Amino acid sequence: MATKKKDWVVTTSGDRPLEEVAKELRKSGFKVGEVLHEVGLITGEGGDDVAEKLRKIKGVTDVSANAGADVGPPDSTDTW
């Protein structure tokens, strides 16, 4: 059974064209969200099993769950 899907961020080394890496990520079952050229990152969705596969792809230096960010509820006086 496939594991639960999560948001991941793939960090690349920069020595392969990003689109080429993205293509390989897709082949491994990763649902590519955005290909961010300026920062060399690819965001997307997949299970833990897929993330494990991505880590072995050439040019991929890291695959981490997207930590997200928050600043608290609207109009509050205490924030992030």
Added chain:
Amino acid sequence: MATRKTTRPRTTKAAAAPDSSSRTSSSVDEMLLAALERGDDSFQTGRYLATFKEGAMDAGAKPFAAAQGMRVADARDFADQAVAMENVADADAVVFPAIGVALIGGDAARARGMTAAAEVPADSNIASIDPEYFVFSDGVSNAYFRTLDAGTGSPNPGEYLRGFLRAAETIARDLGGAVPAPALQGEEQALALGATWGLIACNVPPGSRSGSGIKVAVLDTGLDLGHPDFAGRTIVSATFVGQPVQDLHSHGTHCIGTSCGPKSPAGSTPRYGIAYRAAIYAGKVLSNSGSSVGGSVLAGMNWAIVNKCDVISMSLGSPRTPVQPYYTAAGQSALNNGLLMIAAAGNDAGSTGAPANSPTIMSVAAVDTNLIPATFSDFGKVEISGPGVNIFSSVPRPTRYGYKSGTSMATPHVAGCAALWAETSATLRGMVLWNKLLQAAKSLSSPASRVGSGLVQAP
């Protein structure tokens, strides 16, 4: 190199037409946006409230609906009569028997001549029809109006606003937000000196720099694009969360106010903004509820770098999160491009959160008016400090100004000062600018793990 396929953010454009936003199922956000877009400062939502005569509800609601050919949702159809407004779908009216009131959608009311301007026939079951008004959280606005009263006494908020503020408390509670007592520390000083305590502590007012020619990106909840204090400014905006850039949260407008607000706001309002001639790049990476969606923060960072924003300010983060390699990579890309990313350390009185904990991103702690670290300010990986307690700045209309506390507020003080320094020399960019900020910081007595090199200073 392969062809680049950059996902383009949606730029700000007007949202839905006003009329379609005043349905019974419309969200507050939709109606607020529509009101702001039609330049309506009447605080009316566009919907109407029909008050039934005492005891007339049961007799009145059904014939009322039948006679008018309306589709009516009844609160009694919901468990505990807790009507989920988004679930009333296409109902023209929602009836609340317990209070004898019906909410009527704008289109439905107008189509039947049932607006407030229309006369209610004497034999009707309805006592009156009135416009529905927005209600807002008041923690900050109360404080602001008190400031005005203490100062020159103008403008007078007026009776309608007082009622407004009372009603707001209810909504704030409904939204789950606390309604903290407004803090007044530093206000008297600000009024006397014409600038906020934060700007004075950073030595901003005596300086001659304005941030002219410098691009400052603020990745946050957006900006109130129609706020009078930003009229005539260069503003480039983009959204990464599927909502218009227009800030319905208040955090983004407050942060942009501190980093890039005007030199001389109207009336008795003290100066609260630093780089008053910088180009403002407002990237909406947090939704109106204050959280990020998918890769929105990263997409915003990418956008700021594409646009060569000299200073990229991020008053956001995730608490107790280890260093994220992707944030480190983004910070490195910025430095490689001669740009500087600055982030808030965080407010959970623990170790610095992400992205501020990345070595390539400058981490900012918060100090109070005594220049002592704020009790909430995160520690460990801290490069520099900024004023972050009881900070006065802009918030979205109609409130316009308010106080907030957090490393979120300290960060735009650093971003604004960074823009002033960048203006002084074209060589002060990226890592060189980073080093200059630390070198120029005012030494504080607290350990570096709490305040870094000290309090940020303007040139």
